[in-house]
Amino acid sequence: MSLVIVGSVAFDDITSPSGSVKGVYGGAATYCSLAASYFTDVRVVAVVGDDFTSEYEAIFKKRGIDTRGIERSAGKTFRWGGTYTDNLAEAKTDFTELNVFEKFSPQMPKAYEDSQYLFLANIQPTLQANVRHNMNGVRLTGCDTMNYWIQRTRPELVETLKLVDVLLINDTETKMLANEKNLPRAAQKVLAMGPQALVVKHGEYGATIFFREGAFGIGRHPFRAPTLPLDEVKDPTGAGDSFAGGFMGYLASQQELNREVLKRALFYGGVMGSFAVERFGPERLQHLTREEIDARFQIFRELTHLE
């Protein structure tokens, strides 16, 4: 089934202990779409500037991603610069140039309207809500957000969360959103805001999915997927977006939406995140095969599997 992904396309300057790159293709919609493209039909909605040449569009097209929702606007594409030091979990932002992204108002092509899955990457919450209101036929909506929106647009975010089925955020964001330091209690508070399920991403430790009582007809026991301890993390940029792409893409590829499918989706999220960080930018996500992905899925499964 088709998955629409709404978010940013960007060019990033990234410095990590493994090196430094300038103007590398990035943005949440890029990482997420490429990751999801190994599982299902992907349709992207984003805004780009004059510097988004055909070579960048070709990266999407090679992965079969529908780019009719990419709006071209006069000016430059969103640019971001970040530095990772020893703590690879968090980037220090060196600069943010919103450029054409500042006026982003997601436009859904007619051809996308029959999509059954929707992922709202990290953009202003009211824009997320507007997209969701215009997609009444969707079966499941996933959503990301960040500390910036939690702190500055909490009322708008709370409204958006009422329209969302699965929220995917990290530990810090969960605790900030709930104003509660204990993770399981914070998770229950976030679920009370609307989502059926909350995926909390723990970086190198994997992710946990918490469910509302009765969500998807599967009860409320949480489930956790590990990630493989990696010998080298070159560039953590886009790991969370790639996780979301693997998670949403796998869900969209399945007929049933049951506990086992959600568990596997959580594993596939971790798998795609682990590929993303192996190279600077989304390079690793462009040339994978489903066999490589499933081989890593098996390694992740073995990592915690008791006979």
Place this chain on the structure above:
Amino acid sequence: MSLVIVGSVAFDDITSPSGSVKGVYGGAATYCSLAASYFTDVRVVAVVGDDFTSEYEAIFKKRGIDTRGIERSAGKTFRWGGTYTDNLAEAKTDFTELNVFEKFSPQMPKAYEDSQYLFLANIQPTLQANVRHNMNGVRLTGCDTMNYWIQRTRPELVETLKLVDVLLINDTETKMLANEKNLPRAAQKVLAMGPQALVVKHGEYGATIFFREGAFGIGRHPFRAPTLPLDEVKDPTGAGDSFAGGFMGYLASQQELNREVLKRALFYGGVMGSFAVERFGPERLQHLTREEIDARFQIFRELTHLE
């Protein structure tokens, strides 16, 4: 088979967001012995002062723990005070009064000499090495240490590690010991110092066991056990020692030492740690049943188990 545990007995003053207690029974040997006592015969080696009354010894005896290795010395038992604020992963030490522990020189009763498993809780590395040298019949030696010894007695610790089969430490200690920020690379460096296996404890995210190539005849793929996300952590004191007790106690209860046994031991470690933190002090570890322990083991297993 019998497990000897060498470490501290203490009285602790603890403050956490859940409350405050004074003079509660504690120490690494206490938590570790109580946790291990649900799996195997435990023999403890420690030093206590005049304030260690029969009521405290009775806590060990009720769990069938052999206390002949507890040396009574004139003076006060080791006392420690710590405060946990929002970050329950780390205590701020309010005071340390070593008292009789300052001159601790572990004496192994004759009756303990046929023990097959040995756990060296967190004490000065040369004392650990001396104990190990006097226990030549042991089948497997586990060991803990901390940042204090890594920073101040590195040469002594390096010598001790040559005598150890399994080292159990946390992420920060692993990276500090290896002088390496990447966890899997740090783990390989620590394994090169001597241990066959390294258990890295991740606090609320569980633990990972790394193996030397060919260790225990099982290859070197790591294995990770999760912990249950808990609604309330009252007192993290002793969680790591309880983990070690569950891990070592389960190993000592098994005839075979293979990959599956080591995996299950890692799960049991997490299970015992999760019980310990539910109450102040080691209270929860005194009145468990094996059925309660195995029920939680199943919950932990389900937490990451794919069909």
